[in-house]
Amino acid sequence: xxxxxxxxxxxxxxxxxCVIIGHSCERLMTGLSAEPYLIKYLDYFTNxxxxxxLFMASGFVYGLSRMRENVEGLKPFLRKKILDLLLPYTxxxxxxxxxxxxxxxxxxFHQK
Numbered sequence: 513x514x515x516x517x518x519x520x521x522x523x524x525x526x527x528x529x530c531v532i533i534g535h536s537c538e539r540l541m542t543g544l545s546a547e548p549y550l551i552k553y554l555d556y557f558t559n560x561x562x563x564x565x566l567f568m569a570s571g572f573v574y575g576l577s578r579m580r581e582n583v584e585g586l587k588p589f590l591r592k593k594i595l596d597l598l599l600p601y602t603x604x605x606x607x608x609x610x611x612x613x614x615x616x617x618x619x620x621f622h623q624k
Contacts, residue, residue, distance in 0.1 A: 517576075524569045530562035 537555035541548055578589075 517573075520569055520573060524566065524573075527562050527566035527569060530558040531566065534558040534562060 534555055537551045537558070540551050541555065
């Protein structure tokens with residue numbers, strides 16, 4: 513028996529479809545010279561909720577998976593997340609800032 517919740521898959525699929533529609537509307541509006549009212553309002557509508565809905569559905573699925581794993585507690589969870597996410601992010605951020613510092617001397621600013 514499958515443990516997937518069909519309704520959550522439908523919600524995530526709908527949210528992803530809204531993301532695609534939102535990005536398509538943005539591209540259409542930049543390519544059209546006329547004022548595309550229907551496209552603009554469709555873009556406003558989808559952008560008002562699609563990311564939030566996708567994050568909520570994904571967080572719900574993540575919470576269910578955590579409950580099923582029956583994890584030992586908060587400390588092991590935080591330790592794993594710090595090692596898996598925060599350390600790589602920190603190293604990458606340090607490399608980016610070093611690159612910005614080194615290459616900022618080659619950037620020229622044009623005065624008007």
